[in-house]
Amino acid sequence: MSLIVQKFGGTSVGDLERIAKAATRVEHAVRDGHSVVVVVSAMSGETDKLVGYVRDIQPDLDPREYDAVVASGEQVTAGLMALTLQKMGIAARSWQGWQVPILTDESHGRARVREARPENLHACLDEGIVPVVTGFQGISESGRITTLGRGGSDLSAVVLAAALGAERCDIFTDVDGVFTCDPRIVAKAHKLDKITYEEMLEMASQGAKVLHTRSVATAMNHRVRLQVLSTFTGAPGTLVVDEDEIVEQQVVSGIAYSRDDAKITMIGLPDDPGIAASLFGPLAAAEINVDMIVQNISPDGETTDLTFTVAEGDLERALAVLEANNDVLQARRVEPDTRVVKLSVIGVGMRSHAGVAGTMFKALASKGINIQLISTSEIKISVLISEDYLELALRALHTAYDLDSAE
Amino acid sequence: MSLIVQKFGGTSVGDLERIAKAATRVEHAVRDGHSVVVVVSAMSGETDKLVGYVRDIQPDLDPREYDAVVASGEQVTAGLMALTLQKMGIAARSWQGWQVPILTDESHGRARVREARPENLHACLDEGIVPVVTGFQGISESGRITTLGRGGSDLSAVVLAAALGAERCDIFTDVDGVFTCDPRIVAKAHKLDKITYEEMLEMASQGAKVLHTRSVATAMNHRVRLQVLSTFTGAPGTLVVDEDEIVEQQVVSGIAYSRDDAKITMIGLPDDPGIAASLFGPLAAAEINVDMIVQNISPDGETTDLTFTVAEGDLERALAVLEANNDVLQARRVEPDTRVVKLSVIGVGMRSHAGVAGTMFKALASKGINIQLISTSEIKISVLISEDYLELALRALHTAYDLDSAE
Numbered sequence: 113m114s115l116i117v118q119k120f121g122g123t124s125v126g127d128l129e130r131i132a133k134a135a136t137r138v139e140h141a142v143r144d145g146h147s148v149v150v151v152v153s154a155m156s157g158e159t160d161k162l163v164g165y166v167r168d169i170q171p172d173l174d175p176r177e178y179d180a181v182v183a184s185g186e187q188v189t190a191g192l193m194a195l196t197l198q199k200m201g202i203a204a205r206s207w208q209g210w211q212v213p214i215l216t217d218e219s220h221g222r223a224r225v226r227e228a229r230p231e232n233l234h235a236c237l238d239e240g241i242v243p244v245v246t247g248f249q250g251i252s253e254s255g256r257i258t259t260l261g262r263g264g265s266d267l268s269a270v271v272l273a274a275a276l277g278a279e280r281c282d283i284f285t286d287v288d289g290v291f292t293c294d295p296r297i298v299a300k301a302h303k304l305d306k307i308t309y310e311e312m313l314e315m316a317s318q319g320a321k322v323l324h325t326r327s328v329a330t331a332m333n334h335r336v337r338l339q340v341l342s343t344f345t346g347a348p349g350t351l352v353v354d355e356d357e358i359v360e361q362q363v364v365s366g367i368a369y370s371r372d373d374a375k376i377t378m379i380g381l382p383d384d385p386g387i388a389a390s391l392f393g394p395l396a397a398a399e400i401n402v403d404m405i406v407q408n409i410s411p412d413g414e415t416t417d418l419t420f421t422v423a424e425g426d427l428e429r430a431l432a433v434l435e436a437n438n439d440v441l442q443a444r445r446v447e448p449d450t451r452v453v454k455l456s457v458i459g460v461g462m463r464s465h466a467g468v469a470g471t472m473f474k475a476l477a478s479k480g481i482n483i484q485l486i487s488t489s490e491i492k493i494s495v496l497i498s499e500d501y502l503e504l505a506l507r508a509l510h511t512a513y514d515l516d517s518a519e
Numbered sequence: 520m521s522l523i524v525q526k527f528g529g530t531s532v533g534d535l536e537r538i539a540k541a542a543t544r545v546e547h548a549v550r551d552g553h554s555v556v557v558v559v560s561a562m563s564g565e566t567d568k569l570v571g572y573v574r575d576i577q578p579d580l581d582p583r584e585y586d587a588v589v590a591s592g593e594q595v596t597a598g599l600m601a602l603t604l605q606k607m608g609i610a611a612r613s614w615q616g617w618q619v620p621i622l623t624d625e626s627h628g629r630a631r632v633r634e635a636r637p638e639n640l641h642a643c644l645d646e647g648i649v650p651v652v653t654g655f656q657g658i659s660e661s662g663r664i665t666t667l668g669r670g671g672s673d674l675s676a677v678v679l680a681a682a683l684g685a686e687r688c689d690i691f692t693d694v695d696g697v698f699t700c701d702p703r704i705v706a707k708a709h710k711l712d713k714i715t716y717e718e719m720l721e722m723a724s725q726g727a728k729v730l731h732t733r734s735v736a737t738a739m740n741h742r743v744r745l746q747v748l749s750t751f752t753g754a755p756g757t758l759v760v761d762e763d764e765i766v767e768q769q770v771v772s773g774i775a776y777s778r779d780d781a782k783i784t785m786i787g788l789p790d791d792p793g794i795a796a797s798l799f800g801p802l803a804a805a806e807i808n809v810d811m812i813v814q815n816i817s818p819d820g821e822t823t824d825l826t827f828t829v830a831e832g833d834l835e836r837a838l839a840v841l842e843a844n845n846d847v848l849q850a851r852r853v854e855p856d857t858r859v860v861k862l863s864v865i866g867v868g869m870r871s872h873a874g875v876a877g878t879m880f881k882a883l884a885s886k887g888i889n890i891q892l893i894s895t896s897e898i899k900i901s902v903l904i905s906e907d908y909l910e911l912a913l914r915a916l917h918t919a920y921d922l923d924s925a926e
Contacts, residue, residue: 128575162595168535169602177605180613181598184591188569191588195576198584206587210617211662255618 114279115147115237119247119269122156123286124343125189128196134343135196137284138242142202147237149276150204150244151269152193154185175220179249179259183209186246186265194244204242207233210257214250214268222261225250225268228275245272263324270327274334281336283323284343289350290315290322292515293367298506302517304365305348308355308460311365312338314492318456319370328352355460363461363468364513367506370454373403374427375484375496376420378434380444383409383416387441391418394437400426404454404485404496415444419485421496424450452484453502456494457509469493475512481505521686522554522644526654526676529563530693531750532596535603541750542603544691545649549609554644556683557611557651558676559600561592582627586656586666590616593653593672601651611649614640617664621657621675629668632657632675635682652679670731677734681741688743690730691750696757697722697729699922700774705913709924711772712755715762718772718865719745721899725863726777735759762867770868770875771920774913777861780810781834782891782903783827785841787851790816790823797847798825805840807833811861811892811903822851826892828903831857859891860909863901864916876900882919888912 118141120134141148153159162182166173190206197204212232216223228250236243247265252258260267266283273281290312293301307315309332316325322340331338331352341349355361381387388407395402405420422430427448434446462468472493476483481504485496497505510516525548527541548555560566569589573580597613604611619639623630635657643650654672659665667674673690680688697719700708714722716739723732729747738745738759748756762768788794799809812827829837834855841853869875879900883890888911892903904912917923 128572165535165595165599166602169599170606173602174605174612177598177601177613180615181595181602184594187591187594188572188588191584192572192576194584195573195580195588198581199577205581206584208587208664257615 115149115276116141117149117151117269117273117276117278117281118284119151119265119282120153120193120284120343121265121286122153122159124284125152125193126156128192130343131189131192131196134284135193135200137343137346138197139200139202140346142242148242149233149237149272149278150193150242151247151265151272152186152189152244153247153265154189158185158188176256179220179257183246183249183257183259186248190244190246197242197244202242203240204244205236207236207243207245209246209249209268210251212245214271216250216252216258216260218252218254218256218258220252220256220258223250223252223258225260225271228271230272230275233272233276263327266324266327267330270331270334270336270338273336274330279337280339281331282339282341284341285322286342286344287322287340288342288345288347289340290320290352290366292365293506293510294369297503298510300510300516302515304350306351306353306358307365308358309352310355310491311458311460312352314456314458314489315366315368318368318454318458318492318494319372320366320368323352361461362459362515363465364457364459364515365461366458367509367513367515368456368458369502369506371499371502372424373421373452373454373496374424375449375452376422376427376430376434377447377449378418378441378443379447380410380415381418382442383414387416388418390437390440391434394433395422395430398429398433400430400433404487404494406485421452421454421485451499452496453499454494454496455505455509456492457513458492460491462491462493471512472509475508476505479504479508522556522683523548524556524558524676524680524683524685524688525691526558526672526689527560527600527691527750528672528693529560529566531691532559532561532600533563535599537750538596538599538603541691542600542607544750544753545604546607546609547753549649555649556640556644556679556685557600557649558654558672558679559593559596559651560654560672561596565592565595583663586627586664590653590656590664590666593655597651597653604649604651609649610647611651612643614643614650614652616653616656616675617658619652621678623657623659623665623667625659625661625663625665627659627663627665630657630659630665632667632678635678637679637682640679640683670734673731673734674737677738677741677743677745680743681737686744687746688738689746689748691748692729693749693751694729694747695749695752695754696747697727697759697773699772700913700917701776704910705917707917707923709922711757713758713760713765714772715765715867716759717762717898718867719759721863721865721896722773722775725775725861725865725899725901726779727773727775730759768868769866770872771864771866771922772868773865774916774920774922775863775865776909776913778906778909779831780828780859780861780903781831782856782859783829783834783837783841784854784856785825785848785850786854787817787822788825789849790821794823794848795825797844798841801840801844802829802837805836807837807840811894811901813892828859828861828892858906859903860906861901861903862912862916863899864920865899867898869898869900878919879916882915883912886911886915
């Protein structure tokens with residue numbers, strides 16, 4: 113009898129009716145002969161309400177109390193899910209993170225899981241009882257409740273699946289799976305049956321919201337087979353698996369985008385060998401990540417221009433750092449621009465196929481779209497363009513890489 | 520430096536503004552040089568919401584899950600109170616029942632406290648940190664969260680005050696203290712400065728809502744000095760203390776009433792010696808408490824009538840038990856009546872003063888109020904009357920016992 117972990121997100125447990133719907137997914141798996149461990153998020157809106165309380169008192173107060181308050185949301189859902197399963201005739205009981213226990217470090221608000229001890233859950237399963245575990249939380253060595261940060265419930269599910277040696281970890285959500293592109297923008301986008309860990313990791317880090325990078329990375333490290341699927345349809349979703357499980361690999365699997373980048377152009381920097389270090393050193397010291405970078409010689413031939421991107425949320429701080437260091441940098445002008453988007457074309461097939469970048473540049477050029485910055489990795493090409501062209505560019509690329517669905 | 524426990528009820532922590540108000544009470548005590556342990560209820564309405572979720576799934580389901588869900592309310596308030604205190608410059612941290620720990624039996628939903636271990640809280644206080652403890656809950660031997668039932672947060676406060684050897688346990692609420700009578704009905708009612716445990720116990724069990732019987736009984740057993748007072752005014756409240764602390768004892772301290780009783784009259788029972796046992800045995804077996812009882816010989820001289828009261832919530836079940844046993848009881852008729860109220864005059868002075876009952880009967884008779892049933896204890900006289908006369912009777916008794924305030 114195989115063991116699977118089923119995780120339900122906030123919209124899947126948003127009210128009692130939805131919890132009942134989610135419970136039927138558990139019921140089907142149990143009736144199919146699986147051992148099931150359930151992981152739940154807080155009811156949608158609940159975590160925001162609790163975070164709102166804390167922020168209304170004062171932001172940036174004791175993160176240990178933030179965690180104690182915010183972790184209560186999943187406790188409610190875990191109990192309600194256990195009761196709902198019981199009502200359907202399925203023996204179930206709730207487990208809070210500290211009861212399992214899921215042991216974490218002391219980084220409250222964004223704790224890292226040290227270890228999930230599976231013994232209690234195994235004993236529970238051995239009694240024929242479905243454990244329903246609170247996602248998003250654990251307990252620190254000093255006995256305080258910790259939360260895992262954004263995407264924390266997915267991470268709880270993956271960590272438990274790894275610790276329990278589960279056959280699969282199903283992430284139930286309000287979409288049908290992972291799509292070739294955002295279907296709200298590209299109508300011809302279609303659901304992928306399978307995607308590799310590496311691709312999913314790039315998709316997540318380049319803006320696809322369906323899974324968080326941490327969960328995918330953890331699943332990849334522990335070789336946990338992930339499935340992303342809809343609570344509401346019950347249809348098979350997208351499997352996130354090892355590359356060797358995918359027989360016919362597309363060159364490009366999907367196209368992600370992000371509106372969260374800001375571009376900074378430094379004009380008229382002295383063309384000295386150490387200038388990049390003088391620029392990026394202070395930014396790194398301020399914990400500001402720089403993503404894409406390009407350097408040009410200025411038309412005057414004596415100075416250089418440097419363009420790079422940072423997260424839009426870091427822009428103000430980045431400009432302050434540059435201002436503070438301009439006696440060294442001596443830029444003539446600094447031009448920030450938030451009206452940009454980053455498009456990323458992703459696929460493990462790029463490793464063995466040439467011409468992927470050429471297809472991208474040709475498709476964008478044919479629509480008159482100017483590429484401002486480019487960066488590449490082994491399985492990804494990203495470009496920065498004006499946000500005005502987002503929809504046009506996504507649709508053009510989707511067609512150019514033969515991703516449009518038949519219908 | 521003396522230690523006091525301060526407990527804040529649901530209305531005192533109903534929103535962030537009220538939590539801030541409650542926190543100033545803690546602040547004053549801290550500034551006065553006290554060590555303070557805070558106990559909090561859930562925000563008013565929150566527990567009802569959580570109970571509503573559980574009942575909407577199905578009433579009478581697994582009480583362990585009920586407890587896991589419902590206990591989350593206090594967890595939120597404890598964190599928010601700790602944060603609010605921190606904002607005011609007072610070091611504070613939240614403690615959940617299981618973290619203290621407050622150990623209980625396994626009677627979920629109405630657990631009994633076995634032991635509150637004070638070591639962690641003492642260590643916290645020694646570091647100059649105010650512990651804020653979730654009321655209403657503890658942990659069972661098997662590691663599940665338990666709740667203590669109605670009045671549970673008061674009980675948590677009293678239990679902790681006893682375990683910590685606190686000088687006093689302040690129960691902050693939305694009224695100014697314990698009144699001679701319900702001031703919403705008797706305008707001339709006044710706040711008592713002091714009341715004995717025994718009187719408070721009778722007041723609570725006879726319908727006064729300000730404290731629950733369990734908390735008062737526990738305070739009495741452990742000689743915990745209780746104070747009931749208002750979060751909002753900051754004025755001194757009512758001290759619940761040993762009799763020897765009260766110098767000038769009134770004969771009657773207060774008048775309580777309850778609308779929660781139902782009267783049952785059994786007409787035409789055979790006048791056999793065993794008839795009371797045949798009647799009350801099955802009721803006791805069904806865990807239905809009988810309160811007041813009176814037996815009369817019927818006018819025919821051969822049968823007997825028996826009148827008694829049960830909690831109104833038990834009436835339907837009581838009538839079913841009587842129906843099921845009527846082949847033995849052979850009552851000619853059973854007459855239920857829910858349109859009754861019980862008035863109780865309470866005072867330890869009764870022990871040494873005669874004529875207290877006479878004053879009551881005279882006062883009621885002078886208003887033409889018929890007494891249906893009477894019961895007495897050492898420090899209490901209760902009568903059952905028609906609910907139509909509730910207000911009239913309370914005011915008449917309040918005047919008759921010289922309780923009317925000067926203003």
